[in-house]
Amino acid sequence: xxxxxxxxxxxxxxxxxxxxxxxxxxxxxxxxxxxxxxxxxxxxxxxxxxxxxxxxxxxxxxxxxxxxxxxxxxxxxxxxxxxxxxxxxxxxxxxxxxxxxxxxxxxxxxxxxxxxxxxxxxxxxxxxxxxxxxxxxxxxxxxxxxxxxxxxxxxxxxxxxxxxxxxxxxxxxxxxxxxxxxxxxxxxxxxxxxxxxxxxxxxxxxxxxxxxxxxxxxxxxxxxxxxxxxxxxxxxxxxxxxxxxxxxxxxxxxxxxxxxxxxxxxxxxxxxxxxxxxxxxxxxxxxxxxxxxxxxxxxxxxxxxxxxxxxxxxxxxxxxxxxxxxx
Ligand SMILES: NCc1[nH]cc(CCC(=O)O)c1CC(=O)O
Numbered sequence: 001x002x003x004x005x006x007x008x009x010x011x012x013x014x015x016x017x018x019x020x021x022x023x024x025x026x027x028x029x030x031x032x033x034x035x036x037x038x039x040x041x042x043x044x045x046x047x048x049x050x051x052x053x054x055x056x057x058x059x060x061x062x063x064x065x066x067x068x069x070x071x072x073x074x075x076x077x078x079x080x081x082x083x084x085x086x087x088x089x090x091x092x093x094x095x096x097x098x099x100x101x102x103x104x105x106x107x108x109x110x111x112x113x114x115x116x117x118x119x120x121x122x123x124x125x126x127x128x129x130x131x132x133x134x135x136x137x138x139x140x141x142x143x144x145x146x147x148x149x150x151x152x153x154x155x156x157x158x159x160x161x162x163x164x165x166x167x168x169x170x171x172x173x174x175x176x177x178x179x180x181x182x183x184x185x186x187x188x189x190x191x192x193x194x195x196x197x198x199x200x201x202x203x204x205x206x207x208x209x210x211x212x213x214x215x216x217x218x219x220x221x222x223x224x225x226x227x228x229x230x231x232x233x234x235x236x237x238x239x240x241x242x243x244x245x246x247x248x249x250x251x252x253x254x255x256x257x258x259x260x261x262x263x264x265x266x267x268x269x270x271x272x273x274x275x276x277x278x279x280x281x282x283x284x285x286x287x288x289x290x291x292x293x294x295x296x297x298x299x300x301x302x303x304x305x306x307x308x309x310x311x312x313x314x315x316x317x318x319x320x321x322x323x324x325x326x327x
Pocket of ligand 1: 083085086174204205206207
């Protein structure tokens with residue numbers, strides 16, 4: 001690399017939404033620090049940003065992602081940052097997942113009126129979410145508490161969703177804690193939903209840093225941001241999703257976490273525990289299972305763990321619960 005080239009700015013393609021800008025800004029700072037090169041943000045408009053249809057209806061998987069990927073392949077930008085949970089599981093031709101930085105809190109968060117928790121919501125409470133995964137688990141949880149809630153499909157950015165509660169239109173909405181955190185809006189959270197009740201979307205809380213496969217030098221630089229434990233965890237979660245043959249709008253939750261084997265006498269973290277859930281959106285039926293594998297540098301092992309759990313879940317009838325949306 002020549003001196004002139006090393007001073008050239010790296011172009012980071014980003015969506016214009018507040019959340020995307022916040023995420024891209026954070027990664028831009030990190031990349032500038034590790035590479036010593038300035039990073040310039042390039043705004044790209046995606047179909048998911050302009051369409052007013054419900055996300056699940058326009059096909060869910062990848063609508064936020066494709067415009068950024070086209071810009072990468074066209075050489076208009078050098079790298080892009082995606083919410084990992086919005087990435088289709090199929091590996092894209094010509095692109096590389098250069099880094100998966102340390103994950104934020106993967107949990108979903110409840111934003112309710114009057115500081116209410118989920119268990120404190122009244123009978124018939126109106127809870128905003130368009131996500132079949134959240135609907136299935138929230139309805140199942142409500143049933144276990146001996147009550148009903150009404151899930152109301154909502155769209156729009158994080159501020160719009162919070163607005164449904166502040167305006168009194170809805171009793172609560174459910175959002176990813178990570179998104180609220182990146183926007184500096186954790187103040188509105190009234191409960192972090194326990195993963196025993198609500199498993200997040202595969203990859204939730206993690207970011208994906210993508211670049212063109214041909215640019216090995218850049219990929220190596222961006223690779224400095226990679227967190228191997230987060231990468232192993234999201235690899236297992238996405239492998240489960242892929243093996244269930246479900247898209248990102250399917251009612252599938254998954255979370256992989258590192259752990260200490262046995263009674264915990266040995267302090268070293270060597271296990272990866274993967275939990276998965278699939279259910280009907282009314283919450284009347286859920287298949288919830290877990291599997292534990294070895295946490296190793298080999299992503300093949302993490303991927304195998306996901307496939308293994310998927311087989312168990314399919315044997316317990318998971319595919320019958322995913323309905324028409326499963327692809
Ligand atoms: N589906 C949209 C989306 N994609 C990523 C996030 C939040 C950030 C993350 O999960 O990393 C959100 C908003 C939400 O679900 O509340």
